[in-house]
Amino acid sequence: MSSAQFSNAVAATVRSPLLDSGGLLVAATIAAFSLLAFAFVAAGVRRRFWWWVAASVHVAAGVLLPFTRDLLSFFVLWEMVTLGAVGVLAFEPDARRLLRLYLPLQLLAAALLMSAFGAHYGVSGSLLLPVQGLEAGAGVALAALSIKAAVIPVHLWMTRTYTAVRPETAVVLSAVATKIGVFGMYRLISGGPTLEIAGGAVAVVGVIYALRQKQLRHFLAFHIVSQVGYMIAGVGSTVAFAGAGGLFHLANNVVYKGLLFMVVVMLISRFGHSNIYRMNGAGRSMPVLAVVAVVASASISGLPPFNGYVSKTVIEQFLSSPVAVALLRIAGVGTAISFTKFLWYCFFKRAEPRGAGREDTCDEIVGDNAHSVPARSRPAGGGVAVDGRPAAHASARRRIAIAVILSLACVVMGLAAVAIFPALPADAAVTLESFRFGLVPPAIGVLLFALAYSRLRPALERLPSATLYTRPLSTGATRLLRALQEQHSGDVRRYLGWILMGLIVIWAVVIL
Amino acid sequence: MKRTTAALIVTVLVVLAGFAASELPSEAERAEPVNHAIRSLADTGAVNAVSAVLFDYRAFDTLGEATVIITTAMIVAFLAPQARASMLSVRMSGIVLYGVVLLLPFIAVFGLAIMLYGHISPGGGFTGGVVLSTSAVLYAVVYSAGGQQSYVLAPATNKMIENVAMTAFLAVGFFGMAASGAFLANAATGIGLGTPGSLLSAGTIPLLNVISGLKVGVGLAIIIISLFLE
């Protein structure tokens, strides 16, 4: 490291940012969405000043990251994203519990990324952003990026956090962190068929786990995992168009996933709980919200005129591995089933008559979802019927308006995809013809939901959960730590023994 | 720690050490180390080459070790504040009391002689200091009885001597610096080295001998008496 490298690296990025269409798209989407998300949050409960600062740092670093030219700035901004998120989480009602999981995994990712950069620097001698992917340490970097992107075995930080914070916070957080992970893959990893298949697998597993969720936000969180699978399949491909598709999917995902989170926020504040199966009849009382929810669901399921359709088809069209394509198709069907379920139970199923358990609110939330709806956030939201205060109505109206803007964006991004993101193939527009193909997987999904979901549900609920590997890990760790503690318990003679044994080892190696 | 483990560790360690030591470079392989004895008489005027090394060539080490003594004396005196020692309630018999008094001057003179002749004969400041300190310790042990402590020199005086000696040592060093530009310089300062073998020879070496002897003697006295009274 030459002495001039450190701050000059940052300065170079500031002076001549890396402007390519992919980076611009991601940055612009994140920025635009985050503004709306901030407005959405501002319409609810007041947040503390430092919450806003932390959130701004989080978002700003995410917006700047695509423009970096070198690995140092990349890493610094990556850390700032984490730091901002930590700041945001620190203002959540049960921050400690969250951070205990969130931070170590994030820092693990940062550490792995740092060592990957070190390896790359060791081989190439340069800290500039590699054109053809990292020359060394790509595997380690991939592990780091996967953690950040919340790929399945290391998704816990995301699913547990986004479901435990106040619902509005998840709207803000959902836009940046996982997306940065995927974007990092786009910038740093030269992919291949293996990565495509891995992406497909993540998409499928994510959607299966999403299907079994009862709580709205868990359900959305696992859909993030699944969508990240799509993006990884896209950006992990060596085909340029697939990469573009992956990036476009990333941008789309920011929009419609944020939108879905907003819908969920409003549903939760309407019903006071987040159980999908008990939210019947929202379509009647909140018609606009129902329309928005339909748009968002259609978009995520890849229904034609909406943006999700364009990116999904581009990815599937250009992937080099047929296995990956098949996996993505399966995931597409799963997504459709899942969102049909969401729309059906939350909006279209008739409300059951009073007394059948609809009115119960908080006691519904049990088990690991006990923190799903922090008490503080409940009076915040939209048109709670019993709460007739005009202020609440006004904030609900503002929130609905923001949601409507975003659903319009879904349509625009679908119709004018190529104009928005020129790197896409020229024929990647929504045409009349596309309706023929595009409607098939969602239709299968709706059909399967109608026919088989009630039979599928018990099987899904028997799937192993993450405790399968978290429990042995934590017991092993506890044992190790206890053993270490035992060695440091104040017995000087043991210390002396360690010194002599260390000396023996060194001597043995050095002399013999 | 289990005895067998300890024995195992130690055995392996010593075997390794022996194995390493078996390959000491031969005389031919390495540069012949400097033998100070060859040049010390000319350089310093001291007959005792060990004294020459201690108080001239490596006088800085000596300053350091004198500092170690003063540090320890300071600490021990601080850690062990003068408490009443129960074992001192025994009163010594007259033979001991008078014997010690008779013995003290001889011990003191012997110590002083070792100090003063340190540059000429075996011995030196440290040895002399230790001998001196025994007189103080003897006196304190024998005459402190029934909770009443008696010293040759009061603790405050001891401390005073120690600090003065420290200052004097540094002063000698600064004198060398002022006179020749090198801290603790001896012959280079231009003070005569005298006739080798005479009492007043070897420049600052006798002076430093006495200073460090005082320091060691007083320091040891403080240490031992403090510990003893504890």
Added chain:
Amino acid sequence: MEAILATTAFALTAIGLYGLLTCRHMIRLVLCFNILEAAVLLAIVLLAYRPEALAPLVRDGEHAYVFPLPHALAVTAIVIGASLTALMLAFIVRIYKSRGTVYIDELKEWRR
């Protein structure tokens, strides 16, 4: 002769280290340190030794003298070792006064 002394130094070290690892009594620890110290001093003084050489009281340049430097180092090391011993003893006395124990493995204040 040299070989015997060197072996003695190693043996003393072994004894000292074994004692350090096994003794519970703090005073014995101090004694073990003194043994170790003595072993090193023996080794250092041994370094000064040259066959047929005189003690370094220089009268003329005709004789071979042993090296005075290790002797000086040994004197310094002795003083430092004595200081350390005194310090340890002072600590032991204080520990005994405040805790009533002289056994090293009963010092477990920090385990809590």
Added chain:
Amino acid sequence: MTVFAGHLPVFLIALPLLAVPLLYLIDRLGANSRNVALLFYALMALAAGVPWLPGFPAEVVAEIGGWPADIGIELRLDALARLFLPVVGVIGLLGTVAADPGEATGPFYPLSFLLLAGSNGLILTNDLFNAYVFLEITSISSYALVGFRRDTRGFESGFKYIVVGSLASVLLLWGIAGLYAVSGTLAFSRFAAALPAVPGRAAVAAAVLVVVGLLTKLGIAPFHAWKADALAGAPRSVAATLAGATVSAYFVVLVRVLTTVPGGIGFGLRPATGGFFMRLSAYVSEFVAAGIPGMLILLSGASIIVGHLTALRQTRLSRLLAYSSVAHFGYIIAGVAVGTVPALAGAFLHAVHHAFMKAGLFLFIPLAADSAERDRITSLTCGRTAPALVGSAMIFLTMGMVGIPPAAGFASKWILVLETARAGAPFAAILIALGGAIALVYYLRLSLAAVGRTRSSSPRRSPADVRVFAAFLVCAGYVFVAFWATDLLAGIAISVAETTLGGGG
């Protein structure tokens, strides 16, 4: 200037020694010696910065008694000393300033000066045995200062420290004897010339003894276990000095030893080819073949793992910080062991940063704990003086320890990771990078515990608080400024590393 410059190394050692009788005199006269002591200490810290003045010679050699290094002792104020003298001076000053007046009685200030003299001597001397003497001065004063509270815990800590430290001294003395036996010289600068190009077993074994002795003083696993026990019983200000200043002095000696003794540092691995296991076995054999540097990298890895993992379960802040020191010296030693110029520079930089961060965090304890006894993490609060400022500064310092960007710790860690990876020790790089992830868990616990609580009892303000507060803020301020001055500091560290490696041959 040149005359004065030639004497500066001596002054830096002799004047703190002179302070001992001076303070005695003042006490005898019945005056309060504390202010004089602090003033004098400040002057010494300033004097340590003098070598940075323009026009000061690049290297000053002061021959004690006028004898050159092969017959006498010389002090050498080279680039390495120039870098670390101010660190030792300033942190020692901060620790001394922050001392609780209730605790700083008796020989406290003289002992602080002896600590300073010893540390300066360690940094300046060019003679191995002289370094041993100064090491003992430093150690003995620190043993005493650790037990200075004269309570049960203090004595226990002090005694354990003495026992382990004495074993280290004995090993060191054996090593010195061995090195003298094989080379016939004691001067660092002459080892290379006095030893054959391929050093024999005995020379390497002796070098290992010296290195192990110094590593024990530094606290590298598996020689580290005393560290928490010693620092936990010490008065907090003393702990700050020991963890920041004294350790830096030991570190300098270690670097001098490693750059001069046979088989010291310089660790290059050839890239291995073949399958995974082929590469792994080639890698392991190269590690073994690398001798001392290979073992140092192994030890640094062990330190990082053991230090961080043990810190995880600590309930007392001082113990936590001690174990975190172990891990951080693991980082530093990894940088030293690979021995390339930039890696060494990274190690120096991290050593300096770590000194300030650790001292700052130790100074946080008296600010945040109710009493001297209670440094349980769960009972910490954010200080009596300006809680918001203390809280943010503390979080900033912990960020530095973890290595998160706007704090200085990040820059040095970044350099260390990159350079160890480049020099062929990727495992060290990964461990250094991963270390932060574990560190964050316990530092976060600390931050949340301290920030998330408001003090229930009535605030107590005292002048001592304000001094601790000031010292604490200086550390935090350094960590902040140093991040933005990374280029400057890295440049300095690189030139120091170049001279250090070049000077050692």
